[in-house]
Amino acid sequence: MENGYINDNPLIPVKKREIAAPALGVLIIAIIIIMGSFTPLVSILNPTTGVLQNSRNISIGNESIYLPGLTGKVVVVQDKYGVYHIYASNTNDLYYALGFIQAENRLEEIEVFGLEGMGQMQKLFGSSYYNYDRFQTMTGAPITAQKDWESVVNNASINSTDLMTENAMQSYSNGVNEYINYSESHNSVPILFKLLGLKPFYWSPVYSYAVQELMTQQLEFGPDSLQFAILYSMMGNMTYSWLPTFSPLQTYYYGGYSGKANQTVLNMSHNTFPLNTTDISLAVEVLHQFRYDPPTYFNFSTSDHSNEIVVAGNRTSTGYPILMGGPVLGFSLPAIWFQVQMVAPGLDVYGVVLPGAPAVIIGFNRNISWTLTDTQAISSGTFFFAQPVNGNSYIWNGSSYPLVHYSINGFQENWTNLGPIMAQESNTAFVMYWVGNKVSNEIGTLLKINSAGNWSEFRSDLSTWYAPYQNFAFANRTTIADISPSYYPIFSGDAYNPDSIMPGNGEEYISGAIPYDMVPQVVNPSQGFIVSSNQRQVGPSYPYWFGITASFSDEFRAQMEVDYLLNHSRVSENDIVSFQGTNYTDYSAQISVPHILDYIQGSDNVSLERAYSLLSTWDYNMTANSLAASVWFFTYMYLFNDTFLSFLNQHDLLQEYNSTIGIPSGMGGSYPNTTGEASLDIDLVNAIVTGNASPFSNLSMKSLVREATGQAISFLESKYPNGNYTWGKFYGFTFPNLFGLSEFTVGPIAKGGDFNTPNDASGVGPLNYPTGGQSWEMVVNMSNVSRSYGIYPGGQSEDPASPLYSNYVNDWINGTYLPLLFYLSPSSIPANQVMDVTSLEPGDL
Amino acid sequence: MISFLIVVISGVALLFTNIWYPVIVAGIVAALVVRKGYVISTVSSFVGGVVAVLPLFLMLPVGSIGAIMKEVGAIAGIPPTLLLSLIFLINGGLCLSGALIGTFAVKAFGRREQSDRNSGIKG
Incomplete structure (x- = not known):
């Protein structure tokens, strides 16, 4: 061999040796x-198009980007806290820029949110989402999203709100899509898409309305009526004690009507339509769909609690109102909220927006502030009818009408005049009337209130709000107010309980909605404050049926907030921040523990003496280092089980209850794998206070409480024999990665609070760390909105590699609120408040 | 060294096609031009391929690369350093493959010429 040649004599064939080298080369290439081909490894590692390029996405720095859809320059300032301030010369450019910037930070989240709303999760995540997509399609949400948008487009020429909405939504969609184009041309498509080998789909306003539908589902959609019907079939009239129409404890109703119960309403609630075995089996079938086909992504807690307080100027240190908002939603990283200020001629709004929707949901502008909470009761806006059907027809008032067929997402769906058929057996169909299926434009309503200047405009704008059922607290410099605008059905015909299944043959029907002037509302109440934290808004004498107390929240948290304000005649924004962020007073403990102490006093049992010693000096604060908090919590939970589970067991209902509704536990279902019924918490505290557990137990409260307290101490000492069973050992928060990547989950982190405290956690824990809580804590100072504060647990970026992925979490845990910087022009923002500036200018990408 | 430089320069240029496989051509070209046999050709191509990736790193915000690789590594269940190494190894491997093929072509072409010459002498 010479000169590296394998064979120096070309006339002598040595083929095997000669082809070894190129064969090796081909082999390497083939490998x-x-x-x-079989893994995304090569494509994601490609140095020019793979994940390396995504490092550009998370770097922080000034830049100029040229975008073909802009008509003028847009300046985007990211302040030092990560909040985007978008300044445009017209609203179309503003919403376009919002779409671009939001997609730059949250494209994965936006797209998943849209697919979830549209029932198209299989597109991204495969066939494991078949059941979810089927159920979501069956609810009617995707169909209604399309109708919502069609309605906006069709009415834009005659309705100014629809015209504004059409422009905003189209601009926003264009902005999102321009970012998709930009990221593709810059090889910086989000990592999720690169790993899945998928291309982001182009956004359209229909997806934004699917987001609207999704939020309505999260907040106003549920099987309360099915549960009531099944319970009624088990318990008969006992159900009315189990789930009472009116709370025996609630005294504060922000909307008034606290007098004697309206007899017509009470009679209606106690007149449950009798169901046969076919109806019950259909109810169980649909209930199981609700229980077992939920989404994995954005699976918000089912017992979302929220706080809203607004204090009049005569009770604040500044002389002007203070508004506090704390909507409780499930936590995720990225969080559901994206924090922005948007400024254009006629608009200067600051607050939080959802992925996929361009309106600020909760926030303020230079004149007004507002926040939202979920309303109590009203059957989660979801009503069920047992309607006769015959082949391709449904029966209504003795006549046959053709079913309306839809084919969407590959599923076939049949609707009657009442809504989609959720289940059918022979000639009986279970039809769902869900308020979310009313064609409406809540995004448009929000866009309007973003620029409202006073209460009159705000209230007028909200008259078109249908769902979800929300309380809107309001403040400007002279007015505090609250209103719960929504489409609350009124029922005609035979007055059966709407919180159970109703006859669907025309005997009873929804004939309209409670008039807008009669929905719960209050302006400048004499006590100088308004609290609307998921408690029932109107009292028993309200002349319209307004649901029962079975829903997700007892009124204890609201009552605690009322007590706080009654005991603080003058508050500052710092007082309200401290109250919301770090006050862990449990009102149910506050009213129950003195009675519990009476029940266990004098016992010579060592455990009870220990409990008495701890509870008698307790301040009812569920702080992380409190021993008494643990004793209270577990005493309550054992008492709950000993009372209600024993009752179910004695009546041979435990198994049936478990297999259909799910075993209940106290404080909204705080034990893992249980369900919560606010009514049972109200029943139990009422029993503790009155000393009477009937009809649920024949035992005396003294006996029940002593037993439960002994069980609690025994449990705690078995877990922590050294006696160090502080509440923080059982309670804290977890912030799960939205896409199920446990490496990027934050927590659990110990924190005070429980189901009943302002900083509540939606019915989860102990040893099952809550993944929900106050998702956006905001305190707006109407003396000067620039001195407002807020925090959400998360970060502006969805990318775990970004320093802005979870940077707010620790502040949220510590109750530290960040200043909400409010500037009307980019030049007015001090340089030391700026993280970076992006200039978006008209031009080619 | 010439082979190495050819691979680095043409490798960087070919990476900008956004398709990875064309960097094979860098190895082929270097082998065809330099004609130094398998050892020199493969070593210089592999090292050149590894080095060709570096300029791309310098065009990115270097401080963020580690965080991104850590994220991808966590998702993929692969150590981020291994992922980073794979980028270099794959690029080097593709160039090396090109060098093997190119060198074979040079050799085959040379043998053919030699054969033709021998045929001519005999004729």
């Missing part, structure tokens, strides 16, 4: 090609 790389095969690796690239």
Whole structure:
């Protein structure tokens, strides 16, 4: 061999040796090609198009980007806290820029949110989402989203709100899509898409309305009526004690009507339509769909609690109102909220927006502030009818009408005049009337209130709000107010309980809605404050049926907030921040523990003496280092089980209850794998206070409480024999990665609070760390909105590699609120408040 | 060294096609131009391929690369350093493959010429 040649004599064939080298080369190439075909490894590692390029997305720095859809320059300032301030010369450019900037930070989240709303999760995540997509399609949400948008487009020429909405939504969609184009041309498509080998889909306003539908589902959609019907079939009239129409404890109703119960309403609630075995089996079938087909992504807690307080100027240190908002939603990283200020001629709004929707949901502008909470009761806006059907027809008032057929997402769906058929057996169909299926434009309503200047405009704008059922607290410099605008059905015909299944043959029907002037509302109440934290808004004498107390929240948290304000005649924004962020007073403990102490006093049992010693000096604060908090919590939970589970067991209902509704536990279902019924918490505290557990137990409260207290101490000492069973050992928060990547989950982190405290956690824990809580804590100072504060647990970026992925979490845990910087022009923002500036200018990408 | 430089320069240029496989051509070209046999050709191509990736790193915000690789590594269940190494190894491997093929072509072409010459002498 010479000169590296294998064979120096070309006349002598040595083929095997000669082809070894090129064969090796081909083999290496083949291995790389095969690796690239069966795994995303080669494509994601490609130095020019793979994940390396995503490092550009998370770097912080000034830049100029040219975008073909802009008509003028837009300046985007990211302040030092990560909040985006968008300044445009017209609203179309503003919403376009919002779409672009939001997609730059949250494209994965936006797209998943849209697919979830549209029932198209299989597109991204495969066939494991078949059941979810089927159920979501069946609810009617995707169909209604399309109708919502069609309605906006069709009415834009005659309705100014629809015209504004059409422009905003189209601009926003264009902005999102321009970012998709930009990221593709810059090889910086989000990592999720690169790993899945998928291309982001282009956004359209229909997806934004699917987001609207999704939020309505999260907040106003549920099987309360099915549960009531099944319970009634088990318990008969006992159900009315189990789930009472009116709370025996609530005294504060922000909307008034606290007098004697309206007899017509009470009679209606106690007149449950009798169901046969076919109806019950259909109810169980649909209930199981609700229980077992939920989404994995954005699976918000089912017992979302929220706080809203607004204090009049005569009770604040500044002389002007203070508004506090704390909507409780499920936590995720990225969080559901994206924090922005948007400024254009006629608009200067600051607050939080959802992925996929361009309106500020909760926030303020230079004149007004507002926040939202979920309303109590009203059957979660979801009513069920047992309607006769015959082949392709449904029966209504003795006549046959053709079913309306839809084919969407590959599923076939049939609707009657009442709504979609959720289940059918022979000639009986279970039809769902869900308020979310009313064609409406809540995004448009929000866009309007973003620029409202006073209460009159705000209230007028909200008259078109249908769902979800929300309380809107309001403040400007002279007025505090609250209103719960929504489409609350009124029922005609035979007055059966709407919180159970109703006859669907025309005997009873929804004939309209409570008039807008009669929905719960209050302006400048004499006590100088308004609290609307998921408690029932109107009292028993309200002349319209307004649901029962079975829903997700007892009134204890609201009552505690009322007590706080009654005991603080003058508050500052710092007082309200401290109250919301770090006050852990449990009102149910506050009213129950003195009675519990009476029940266990004098016992010579060592455990009870220990409990008495701890509870008698307790301040009812569920702080992380409190021993008494643990004693209270577990005493309550054992008492709950000993009372209600024993009752179910004695009546041979435990198994049936478990298999259909799910075993209940106290404080909204705080034990893992249980369900919560606010009514049972009200029943139990009422029993503790009155000393009477009937009809649920024949035992005396003294006996029940002593037993439960002994069980609690025994449990705690078994877990922590050294006696160090502080509440923080059982309670804290977890912030799960939205896409199920446990490496990027934050927590659990110990924190005070429980189901009943302002900083509540939606019915989860102990040893099952809550993944929900106050998702956006905001305190707006109407003396000067620039001196407002807020925090949400998360960060502006969805990318775990970004320093802005979870940077707010620790502040949220510590109750530290960040200043909400409010500037009307980019030049007015001090340089030391700026993280970076992006200039978006008209031009080619 | 010439082979190495050819691979680095043409490798960087070919990476900008956004398709990875064309960097094979860098190895082929270097082998065809330099004609130094398998050892020199493969070593210089592999090292050149590894080095060709570096300029791309310098065009990115270097401080963020580690965080991104850590994220991808966590998702993929692969150590981020291994992922980073794979980028260099794959690029080097593709160039090396090109060098093997190119060198074979040079050799085959040379043998053919030699054969033709021998045929001519005999004729």
